[in-house]
Amino acid sequence: MTFTAERDRFFVILMFVTLFVVGCSLFIPLWFDKENLTAENLTAVSSLYIFTMGVILWVSFFFKYTLHNEYLLVKGGPAKSRILYSDITKVAPVDNIYTGFRMHSSRNSIEVFYKTGWTGSVKISPKNQKLFIDELKKRCPNAVFDSRL
Numbered sequence: 001m002t003f004t005a006e007r008d009r010f011f012v013i014l015m016f017v018t019l020f021v022v023g024c025s026l027f028i029p030l031w032f033d034k035e036n037l038t039a040e041n042l043t044a045v046s047s048l049y050i051f052t053m054g055v056i057l058w059v060s061f062f063f064k065y066t067l068h069n070e071y072l073l074v075k076g077g078p079a080k081s082r083i084l085y086s087d088i089t090k091v092a093p094v095d096n097i098y099t100g101f102r103m104h105s106s107r108n109s110i111e112v113f114y115k116t117g118w119t120g121s122v123k124i125s126p127k128n129q130k131l132f133i134d135e136l137k138k139r140c141p142n143a144v145f146d147s148r149l
Contacts, residue, residue, distance in 0.1 A: 001067045001135060002065070004065075005064070005104060005124070005125050005127065006129070011107075015060045015061070019056060022052055023049055030042065055077070063105060067136070072136070076103040081101075086142075088113070088143045089114060089142075090146070091136060091140075092146035093146060094107075097123065101118070101119040104124050109124060110126075110132075
């Protein structure tokens with residue numbers, strides 16, 4: 001069963017502001033240096049911006065959370081994390097969205113704590129959070145689920 005990520009307005013605005021700032025940092029120096037405003041330089045900067053924009057959008061907006069038979073697969077752009085259900089210890093609402101291993105695009109997120117892994121938890125934001133948690137409860141009977149969920 002696969003779930004996509006919920007996106008809230010704050011996150012979408014933050015990503016577009018980021019793209020605007022990156023665009024300004026690439027194009028403004030070229031604009032003020034009229035000597036270097038050539039077709040080749042403009043093409044190079046435009047290509048760099050399109051590539052950067054694609055990577056930022058890919059990493060920021062294409063999150064998927066897939067419940068397999070034995071594990072939870074969390075994917076966001078090129079990053080992915082495979083978490084065995086037997087390793088999941090706790091599931092709780094997120095208190096701080098800015099720290100830790102984040103694979104979410106909404107402030108309405110949950111944090112999945114697990115025994116293995118670099119940080120020991122991942123913050124995710126499945127669109128249908130109630131159904132996701134219900135399915136996760138079935139697959140992780142030993143995990144502790146916060147009462148706020």
